[in-house]
Amino acid sequence: MRLRTLVLREIFERKSQLLTSFLAILLGITVIVSIKNITYYSEKAVAREMDSLGANVLVLPKSATLQDYYAADLQSQTMPEEYVTTLAMSDLAGLDNISPKLSVPIELQGKTFTLTGILPKSEFQAKAAWGGAGIFSRPIGCGASVGMMGSTDKKTLARKRVIETLEDNEVLVGADVASKLGLKDGGKLNVLGKTFSISAVLPQTGTVDDSRVFAHLHVVQDLSKRGPVINAIEVIGCCMEISKGLVEKINHLLPDAKVVTIAQITTTQQNVNRMMSNLSLMFLVIIIFVGGASIANYMYANVFERRREIGTLMALGANSGLVLRIFLLKALILGVAGGIGGYVLGTILAMVLGPKLAGVVVLPMPFLALLAVGISVALALAASYFPARRAARLDPCATFQEV
Amino acid sequence: MLRMENVSKTYRHRGKLVTALDGATLHIPTGDFVSVVGPSGSGKSTLLLMLGGMLSPSQGRVLLGAKSVYDLSPNERAEMRRRKVGFVFQTFNLVPYLSAMENVKVPLFLAKMDEKAQTERATALLDRMGLGDRLDHKPGELSVGQQQRVALARMLANDPDVILADEPTGNLDPETSQQIIGFLEEFNGEGKTIVMVTHDPRAAKRAKRTLRLQSGTITCQGATDESLYQADSAVA
Numbered sequence A: 001m002r003l004r005t006l007v008l009r010e011i012f013e014r015k016s017q018l019l020t021s022f023l024a025i026l027l028g029i030t031v032i033v034s035i036k037n038i039t040y041y042s043e044k045a046v047a048r049e050m051d052s053l054g055a056n057v058l059v060l061p062k063s064a065t066l067q068d069y070y071a072a073d074l075q076s077q078t079m080p081e082e083y084v085t086t087l088a089m090s091d092l093a094g095l096d097n098i099s100p101k102l103s104v105p106i107e108l109q110g111k112t113f114t115l116t117g118i119l120p121k122s123e124f125q126a127k128a129a130w131g132g133a134g135i136f137s138r139p140i141g142c143g144a145s146v147g148m149m150g151s152t153d154k155k156t157l158a159r160k161r162v163i164e165t166l167e168d169n170e171v172l173v174g175a176d177v178a179s180k181l182g183l184k185d186g187g188k189l190n191v192l193g194k195t196f197s198i199s200a201v202l203p204q205t206g207t208v209d210d211s212r213v214f215a216h217l218h219v220v221q222d223l224s225k226r227g228p229v230i231n232a233i234e235v236i237g238c239c240m241e242i243s244k245g246l247v248e249k250i251n252h253l254l255p256d257a258k259v260v261t262i263a264q265i266t267t268t269q270q271n272v273n274r275m276m277s278n279l280s281l282m283f284l285v286i287i288i289f290v291g292g293a294s295i296a297n298y299m300y301a302n303v304f305e306r307r308r309e310i311g312t313l314m315a316l317g318a319n320s321g322l323v324l325r326i327f328l329l330k331a332l333i334l335g336v337a338g339g340i341g342g343y344v345l346g347t348i349l350a351m352v353l354g355p356k357l358a359g360v361v362v363l364p365m366p367f368l369a370l371l372a373v374g375i376s377v378a379l380a381l382a383a384s385y386f387p388a389r390r391a392a393r394l395d396p397c398a399t400f401q402e403v
Numbered sequence B: 001m002l003r004m005e006n007v008s009k010t011y012r013h014r015g016k017l018v019t020a021l022d023g024a025t026l027h028i029p030t031g032d033f034v035s036v037v038g039p040s041g042s043g044k045s046t047l048l049l050m051l052g053g054m055l056s057p058s059q060g061r062v063l064l065g066a067k068s069v070y071d072l073s074p075n076e077r078a079e080m081r082r083r084k085v086g087f088v089f090q091t092f093n094l095v096p097y098l099s100a101m102e103n104v105k106v107p108l109f110l111a112k113m114d115e116k117a118q119t120e121r122a123t124a125l126l127d128r129m130g131l132g133d134r135l136d137h138k139p140g141e142l143s144v145g146q147q148q149r150v151a152l153a154r155m156l157a158n159d160p161d162v163i164l165a166d167e168p169t170g171n172l173d174p175e176t177s178q179q180i181i182g183f184l185e186e187f188n189g190e191g192k193t194i195v196m197v198t199h200d201p202r203a204a205k206r207a208k209r210t211l212r213l214q215s216g217t218i219t220c221q222g223a224t225d226e227s228l229y230q231a232d233s234a235v236a
């Protein structure tokens, strides 16, 4: 017999009574953990996407919404491809790179993916040279596109979203597409009735790019019968120029398009994340009140119900400190169980809901286990302190006289 | 061994004072076996609880050995109960969610005995009470007589000098009552001092001495005598 045995026996004997308090604390912790977990990965995804996306300015059709900037080109609104030429031929300073896109949904072996048309850089250079005043004749000063100039590796698309050359019969496939369809470099892929050779499988990026198939913009326009249109232009602008009003200048040049900076778009995501953390704070307050009240209420009832037992223990020589410890240990066990349970459930919930709600892959965060157990234990102990003290101060004999 | 010096106890009940014990003075030497009788409400349980350090008197002193029980701090008193006093109750007061074995281990745990020694001692005590085959039974899975025997084993666990029993046979059939009283006699034979409250004349007669309470006053102390119970039986 140890203190632990005594407390655990009692808990298991009367577990149904404890259930409400346990569920209150468990659910509260579950929600907090899952919100925190999703928010963390969502914030990380924003940071990573900003980092991996070479572009920092987006040109979109006027009516496009900005729910998810990274999938901005997945919307059905389009704008004329001429815009690209307009930009390329302009005398705007600070445009380091321009990449137009047209995306259409496709079905491959019964699964839905996105076919994205892109324009390789060689064509711009041709265009620019042909135009005589192309953007690529200017020196590049911002660093955003340094290093990609001479690269012939098609995989740079995954990181820099820029590609040197792409033939009409070539495609690049995202990592998810490749793994789901079992595709390899050098293989063949039939898309919308045309057979392409796979020039590269792109490395995993953790973004929507993983379920894309990239082909030449004009080929995609032809195959989808959409005509010379695009969904988005990603622009790498020189940071200095952006602060000097590059966005306004582009807007002036293309009055019928919507021009936004990535920073602007990510504020949407950041706002969602901020709302999530406020929500988790609110939940914390709720569980402190509801969970705490439920535990305190249960503990008072438990002390009342066990007053004979407490008296017996005192008759056997237990002092009030031991009685206090019996109830506080019970609270501790409740808190630890609620914390661990809430962490496990919350993590599972986050891993299931994360991809659906926030479009991010969520992994378990051990740090949250500490947080969960900490909150839960502190709450259970605080709520049980006064009931436990009442038990410790019970008059031992009063517990005998009433049967 | 046990001494009460002019002890009174008044309860305040809904504003009115109830005198449960009124100026009780008594001396119980080591090795004595005293039965306490008297009508219901006469203060028997009150007297017993005060002897056991469970209930502080409104007036007077209670001495166990040489120590004045209620001049000790509550924790010292708890320690004193653990070392010196064993209680036996009418309703046994076994912990319902613990097995017979675990119930007997509770005082051993309070004495900080290690787990192995606890098991050995609890097994021996329950064996002595004839419950060697009921170690894992919970109180609800035992007959009332068996439950009281578990309570006796638990009471003996810390080898108390004084046994205080409040109607130990009150819930038992005559045969089991005799068995329990037999055990108490046995413990008395081993040198333990026993004070037993009882309504059962047959049980009271087995004690060496009888103490009669009437409305909170000790009316008679003497050798066990048939005549003491007549008034009581008439009331009951």
Ligand SMILES: Nc1ncnc2c1ncn2[C@@H]1O[C@H](COP(=O)(O)OP(=O)(O)OP(=O)(O)O)[C@@H](O)[C@H]1O
Binding pocket: A398, A401, B011, B012, B013, B018, B019, B020, B038, B039, B040, B041, B042, B043, B044, B045, B046, B047
């Ligand atoms: N906590 C209490 N508050 C108020 N009055 C009490 C309290 N406990 C006992 N009393 C009163 O004190 C008196 C003595 O009670 P006590 O329990 O000692 O009687 P008793 O002799 O043990 O009776 P019984 O034979 O029925 O067990 C009774 O009149 C009772 O009503």
Ligand SMILES: [Mg+2]
Binding pocket: B044, B045, B046, B166
């Ligand atoms: Mg009584």
